[in-house]
Each structure stands twice: as structure tokens, then as C-alpha cells.
Amino acid sequence: MSSDSHNRPTPTTDGPPPIQIKRRTLLIGLGALGAMGVIGYWATAAKPNNNGSTFATALRIPPLLESEMLDGERVFRLSAQAGETELVPGVWFATMGFNGTHLGPTLRAVRGEKVRVHVTNNLPVATTAHWHGMLLPASQDGTAHQAIAPGATWKPSWQIDQPAATLWYHPHPHGQTELQVGSGMAGVFLIDEQTPSGLPSDYGVDDIPLIIQDVTVQSGGQRPGTPTTAPIGRIGNTVIVNGTHEPHFAATTRQLRLRVLNASAARCYNLELSTGEQFHLVGTDGGLLPAPSPMGSLLLSPAERAEIVVTVPQDADLVLRSVPHDLGMSKGDDMTSGAEDTFGILRITGAGAATAGGLPTALPSARHPGRASGIERHFILGDTTINGKSMDMDRIDTVVAAGSTEMWMLENTSKRAHNFHVHGTQFVVAAENGGTPEPRNRGWKDTIFIAPGGTAELMVPFGGYADPTTPYMYHCHMLWHEDQGMMAQYVLTDGEPSSEPVMHPNAMHH
Numbered sequence: 298m299s300s301d302s303h304n305r306p307t308p309t310t311d312g313p314p315p316i317q318i319k320r321r322t323l324l325i326g327l328g329a330l331g332a333m334g335v336i337g338y339w340a341t342a343a344k345p346n347n348n349g350s351t352f353a354t355a356l357r358i359p360p361l362l363e364s365e366m367l368d369g370e371r372v373f374r375l376s377a378q379a380g381e382t383e384l385v386p387g388v389w390f391a392t393m394g395f396n397g398t399h400l401g402p403t404l405r406a407v408r409g410e411k412v413r414v415h416v417t418n419n420l421p422v423a424t425t426a427h428w429h430g431m432l433l434p435a436s437q438d439g440t441a442h443q444a445i446a447p448g449a450t451w452k453p454s455w456q457i458d459q460p461a462a463t464l465w466y467h468p469h470p471h472g473q474t475e476l477q478v479g480s481g482m483a484g485v486f487l488i489d490e491q492t493p494s495g496l497p498s499d500y501g502v503d504d505i506p507l508i509i510q511d512v513t514v515q516s517g518g519q520r521p522g523t524p525t526t527a528p529i530g531r532i533g534n535t536v537i538v539n540g541t542h543e544p545h546f547a548a549t550t551r552q553l554r555l556r557v558l559n560a561s562a563a564r565c566y567n568l569e570l571s572t573g574e575q576f577h578l579v580g581t582d583g584g585l586l587p588a589p590s591p592m593g594s595l596l597l598s599p600a601e602r603a604e605i606v607v608t609v610p611q612d613a614d615l616v617l618r619s620v621p622h623d624l625g626m627s628k629g630d631d632m633t634s635g636a637e638d639t640f641g642i643l644r645i646t647g648a649g650a651a652t653a654g655g656l657p658t659a660l661p662s663a664r665h666p667g668r669a670s671g672i673e674r675h676f677i678l679g680d681t682t683i684n685g686k687s688m689d690m691d692r693i694d695t696v697v698a699a700g701s702t703e704m705w706m707l708e709n710t711s712k713r714a715h716n717f718h719v720h721g722t723q724f725v726v727a728a729e730n731g732g733t734p735e736p737r738n739r740g741w742k743d744t745i746f747i748a749p750g751g752t753a754e755l756m757v758p759f760g761g762y763a764d765p766t767t768p769y770m771y772h773c774h775m776l777w778h779e780d781q782g783m784m785a786q787y788v789l790t791d792g793e794p795s796s797e798p799v800m801h802p803n804a805m806h807h
């Protein structure tokens with residue numbers, strides 16, 4: 298978070314600041330050691346099994362980033378930096394963020410606008426800034442092909458050309474994404490339409506981003522960033538929302554629109570209300586649904602977003618929480634992956650909630666494409682591979698005709714839960730596990746969860762930004778899997794599409 302209130306001065310570091318937890322007293326006492334990232338002592342914390350009763354800290358709201366209009370472009374400025382942040386009372390973490398030591402501000406732009414972001418890297422290591430869910434040229438997408446060296450500034454620009462949606466931004470350095478995102482490098486990027494949707498839209502009042510992450514607070518000698526104890530990656534034992542531990546939000550309106558982003562490395566959340574009441578899903582990764590969809594629970598895997606509307610009665614005191622779910626792995630693997638955990642995420646009270654209008658019955662939603670009749674591609678998800686291969690930055694795995702719509706058929710033949718994210722597009726799920734998609738997957742998506750043995754058929758409309766030399770990525774968004782190489786590359790061409798891997802035209806330059 299960018300608020301200064303819980304940030305400490307940035308220490309000098311000689312490497313990537315790992316996820317690490319230490320007591321503040323120790324840090325002060327052993328200043329130099331702490332600054333060097335040496336672990337001396339670990340705080341303790343119970344497994345997240347609270348019921349919300351202790352949730353007393355006001356939910357932090359990421360500030361809206363100011364911008365300026367320059368030469369017809371809306372210009373934003375971000376600075377990647379490292380520091381230390383008290384994410385849990387009394388527990389300081391070595392963290393990274395944008396314009397602060399943890400998380401980043403919210404960027405907001407209107408469809409049709411040209412935007413430019415100046416991203417300055419004030420970290421001691423290379424990073425990137427990827428605009429997750431954005432339709433834009435691959436050269437502006439912020440993958441490892443657009444690495445930002447320490448001290449450098451990268452200035453991507455593009456025209457916003459997609460429906461209103463909750464997108465996000467985070468680093469995408471090859472092999473380092475779990476560490477950097479897990480250290481706090483994530484922020485929300487909101488796209489608006491000119492015409493309002495009728496949904497709550499007063500940012501920070503009744504339109505609230507919820508960036509959910511899990512961190513590890515424990516005793517013992519676990520080295521930061523290393524051990525992946527679950528088959529899907531690092532699972533923390535403590536949940537924070539917008540960098541707030543056990544947060545509380547005092548609603549002043551009857552309807553709350555929560556824009557939930559799972560910015561965790563691997564943990565999935567199965568959201569429900571402690572009251573047992575339903576909420577309404579109104580938007581998925583890429584935009585709004587045609588109509589609010591009532592549901593009692595909602596599974597959100599890493600990188601997915603869900604816009605939900607919660608009705609808050611005047612005297613309400615309820616908790617948005619995560620409850621056990623089925624990731625489809627063995628019981629032991631599901632357990633170590635957090636699937637059996639129950640914990641509060643956000644306490645919501647409604648003491649001041651005034652009467653407000655109900656939900657719109659219809660929402661402005663972009664029409665789905667018809668089922669593509671052209672190219673159909675098959676992707677087999679292994680333990681950490683796609684079609685048996687590991688990521689190679691010099692290999693183009695897939696050549697797609699710019700502007701075409703393809704069917705992408707996914708099959709998880711491994712025993713691990715995965716999800717699948719495609720850059721530079723928003724897709725529609727035509728089928729899931731051979732049948733109708735789950736209600737949560739019936740809107741525009743850029744990331745979809747696929748359990749072991751599961752399948753998904755995606756209708757993928759690709760953009761028109763042909764560029765034979767700069768690839769987009771598609772990959773598992775369980776970040777440890779991605780870092781292990783569960784990623785591949787496609788380019789958009791004005792020529793013939795192909796599925797044969799080709800060497801990157803710039804391979805000699807890497």
C-alpha cells in the first residue's frame with residue numbers, strides 16, 4: 298500500500314528482498330543484519346481460522362493514482378521500490394511495491410483514451426510491469442521481453458479499447474514472478490465506459506477493490522521465498538486485504554460493489570458470506586455480465602477477478618470469508634494447498650448504511666463471439682509444462698492470425714491444480730469439463746481454473762496488433778508453476794497462422 302503510515306524507510310539491499318518475517322524489536326536491535334535480509338527470529342501466528350470477531354482495523358483503500366494529460370495521452374507514473382511494511386501488527390516484512398513499499402495505487406482510465414505509464418525501477422533487481430487482462434500490443438505488455446533494468450524507466454503506451462473491467466498490473470520477470478508479486482508488487486487498473494452501468498461506482502465508498510494475498514507468519518527457520526510445500530506453490534498462513542490484516546469496512550450504503558482480485562501466488566479462495574446470504578456476481582475478469590448472477594459461494598484462483606455486489610442491511614455485522622473447497626487433487630495435496638482452510642477476509646458492518654436502490658436487472662455486457670470454426674489448438678497441462686515443454690524465451694510456440702478467433706482446448710492431465718492465463722485477449726469459456734461452464738466462468742475471462750483431469754474449451758478472439766517479433770505469453774498463473782517454466786509464447790501475424798514452434802526471430806540477440 299502506498300499509505301505512508303505503515304511504511305518504514307527503505308533499507309539498502311544487495312539482492313531481491315525476499316518474503317521474510319521478523320520481529321521489529323529484533324530488526325531495530327540488529328539493524329544491519331535485518332537490512333541484509335538475515336533471518337534471526339520468526340514471529341508466530343495461528344492458522345487463519347478466525348471468524349471475523351477481531352477484525353477491527355479499517356480496510357486500507359489503494360489511492361487512485363493521479364495522472365496528467367500530455368499530448369493527448371493520460372500519463373501515469375509508477376515507481377517500483379522495496380522497503381519494509383508492517384503487514385501484520387508487530388510483524389514487519391521485507392516488501393516491494395509501486396509508489397510505496399507494498400502494493401500499488403489504482404490506475405483508472407476511460408475506454409477510448411490513450412494512456413502512457415512511466416514505470417521507473419528503483420529496485421536493486423530487474424522487474425517488469427505487466428497489464429493483466431489488457432488488450433494492447435505485445436511490445437507494451439510488460440513481459441520478460443520488456444524487462445526494466447534497475448534505475449531505468451519504461452514508458453509503454455496504448456489506447457484503451459475494451460469494455461469496463463477490473464484489470465490489474467504486476468511484474469512478470471521470468472523465474473522471479475512469485476517472489477516479486479508475493480512481496481507485494483500488485484495494483485488494480487480500472488477501465489470505465491463513458492456510460493455508467495448503474496452499479497455502485499463511488500470509489501472507496503461503495504465501489505471497493507479487495508486485493509487478497511496470503512503471507513507467512515511463523516516460528517522456526519523457514520528461509521524466505523524458498524520452500525514450496527504445496528504442489529501448487531507457496532501457501533501463506535495469514536491473509537491480508539489491500540495490505541490490511543483482519544480488515545473492517547463500515548458500509549455507508551446498502552449495496553457494496555467489491556472488486557475482488559486474488560493476487561496470491563497459489564492460494565485459491567472460496568468466497569461466501571458468514572450470514573449464508575447470497576451475493577451477486579456482476580463482473581468477471583474482462584467485464585460485466587449481462588445480468589447479476591446470484592450465488593452463495595465463488596471460487597477464485599490466482600489472478601482471477603470477480604466483481605460482486607453485497608447487500609448490507611443497516612445493522613449488519615458480517616464477514617466475507619473463505620471456506621473449504623475442492624481443488625481436485627489428492628486429499629493431502631488439497632490440504633497443503635489450503636483448500637480445507639476456513640478464515641475471514643473482510644468484516645463488513647452496516648451501522649450507517651442508508652437505503653439505496655437495488656441492483657440493475659440488466660448490465661451493459663459485451664456480446665460473446667460465436668463458436669470459432671477456424672483453427673482449433675490443443676494444450677496439455679502437465680506438472681509444470683504445456684504440451685510437454687518448458688518456457689523458452691527464444692521459441693515462439695504458436696503463431697496466430699491477427700484479428701482471428703480460435704478454439705483453445707485445454708486438458709489438465711497432471712495431478713496438480715492449475716489455471717490458465719492468456720495475455721492480450723479476453724476469452725469466453727465454451728465448455729468446462731465437457732459441459733456448461735460454471736456460473737463463475739460464464740463471463741469474459743482471461744484466467745480459468747482447471748482441476749486435475751479437467752478440461753476447458755475457450756473461444757479466444759485475438760487482437761489486431763500483428764507483430765512477428767514480440768510474443769505474448771500464455772501460462773499457468775500459479776506463480777511457482779509459471780516460474781518453473783509452465784509458460785509459452787504466441788505472436789500475432791498478418792500472414793499464415795501455424796502451430797509449429799519456430800525460433801524467435803531475435804533469438805540471436807538474447
Ligand SMILES: [Cu+2]
Nearest residue numbers: 715773775778
Ligand atoms: Cu499450474
